[in-house]
């Protein structure tokens with residue numbers, strides 16, 4: 001059983017935290033992930049900064065631009081993950097855009113990912129049919145997970161199709177939105193989560209986009225196996241003077257609601 | 268060789284729809300419906316009527332006598348600059364707004380570089396009484412001020428794109444993000460033959476009126492329905508796609524695409540995608556684009572905002588790779604020189620974009636017996652500040 005499957009089997013209310021590699025400083029990635037793991041985060045999603053991230057809101061865009069200026073590259077990210085794997089055993093998911101992977105060479109990218117200890121991928125602009133045609137075999141051969149998104153506009157039929165091609169978990173986009181757009185969860189979203197649950201899918205689900213604090217995290221956990229927090233954490237890092245302390249306070253605030261860190265996420 | 272899009276939305280190796288799941292429903296809805304709608308009699312009647320009565324088509328195919336004498340050949344200018352709003356862009360916005368209406372969309376968004384597509388979109392939104400939001404790079408807002416004012420007067424909201432290079436690429440990113448956030452009532456009215464399938468094909472069809480008219484006009488003027496060469500500038504490539512469209516399969520016609528070299532292809536201040544770019548994904552399409560070894564899209568440069576884009580549409584990538592099209596470039600300076608020359612010889616002030624196509628006359632072999640069509644994609648009103656500023660440097 002791979003790390004992602006094991007995490008879903010062993011844990012409840014999965015907290016997956018997104019960070020941008022190379023942000024705020026080029027070499028902060030390793031420490032941030034180590035601290036996230038120490039503070040009980042169940043898995044991490046490491047963003048590979050891209051110049052034109054279509055699905056991301058201003059907060060993550062901005063962090064990506066800074067990381068690129070800091071000099072981040074895929075080679076550096078792989079080194080950082082190798083370093084992280086010396087002490088950290090929670091699942092690591094790479095999130096990025098298809099062009100980066102094409103330029104690296106897709107097979108080389110998946111192989112290198114496997115070698116350094118990556119468990120899965122989220123590539124928003126990789127379509128299901130291209131994945132099937134060109135990459136599914138390789139990804140499955142390496143026993144890696146490809147995680148696809150579903151949205152409020154995805155039809156039941158298509159959700160089932162996506163479920164059948166996905167492994168690891170399904171990324172349930174909470175609303176019509178780019179990352180970091182909303183700060184509360186509305187009834188229409190809850191209806192949508194219920195609709196998904198009624199489909200009895202094979203994969204577990206994590207809810208993402210607009211999850212920013214204890215309240216939204218708890219709501220998400222009622223309707224799915226857990227949730228993904230991105231922009232709110234990047235905002236905390238923006239103001240951080242001390243990574244250890246920022247991570248600790250942020251995760252505490254999400255898990256117990258106790259912290260001085262404000263984690264509203266209206267970008 | 269096939270130059271029409273295939274079932275999967277590809278031109279050879281290029282095209283397709285590389286989009287986040289958030290856009291799947293909308294793009295798929297468009298893909299399923301666009302052909303049926305735009306090929307219907309009802310649509311075609313309304314489209315052709317508006318092009319005639321509102322846009323002022325057909326545009327003249329003007330024999331440029333003095334320019335022809337200068338180059339010792341026969342040069343015709345396809346006068347897209349005489350369209351309502353001053354460029355070819357309105358051919359496409361008329362088509363897409365009629366489509367948006369038939370799809371019951373209430374809110375129109377668009378990106379713009381030079382502001383020509385923004386103005387053409389704001390215009391048709393005023394005409395159809397639809398809400399209009401235009402994304403424009405902060406840099407372009409400064410260098411195309413008259414068009415920003417026009418869009419506002421037409422009732423559009425102009426939103427500044429402040430990310431990345433703050434030009435056309437970033438305005439396009441922002442428009443796509445808006446569409447992701449507002450998928451139900453919003454129609455994304457793309458301004459060139461770029462973006463995910465079916466946009467490149469759809470925009471090319473709407474612009475194909477350019478070469479459709481050329482055919483009958485050439486018969487009248489030369490006795491033959493095709494020229495020896497068609498020359499057009501390429502930003503995303505919509506005016507070129509329209510000017511080439513009905514000649515794609517006619518090998519007797521040389522198709523010459525002119526990109527913006529900026530300060531030169533050997534510098535890093537260029538927008539000559541086919542010369543310095545490589546294959547990859549931009550704005551949902553597999554095509555040629557300017558990028559570094561990490562796949563980060565690089566910032567283009569051109570004096571002309573409409574050509575300041577780090578990609579070309581997938582049709583053009585295919586024309587380039589297959590050799591069907593000849594791709595050449597003109598620098599900022601060469602375009603300016605060509606603009607002043609046309610103005611003096613013919614009394615026509617061209618858009619800076621179109622000036623790149625005119626500059627090609629100095630770079631290609633021309634025969635006395637040949638008929639050349641240059642697609643004069645737009646007029647120079649929006650560029651007067653640049654032209655006046657550069658006049659002292661001549």
Ligand SMILES: Cc1ncc(COP(=O)(O)O)c(C=O)c1O
Nearest residue numbers: 383502503504505506573620645
């Ligand atoms: C007059 C004119 N010509 C050409 C272009 C470039 O666009 P395309 O390559 O799609 O024709 C523009 C874009 O703004 C324009 O305004």
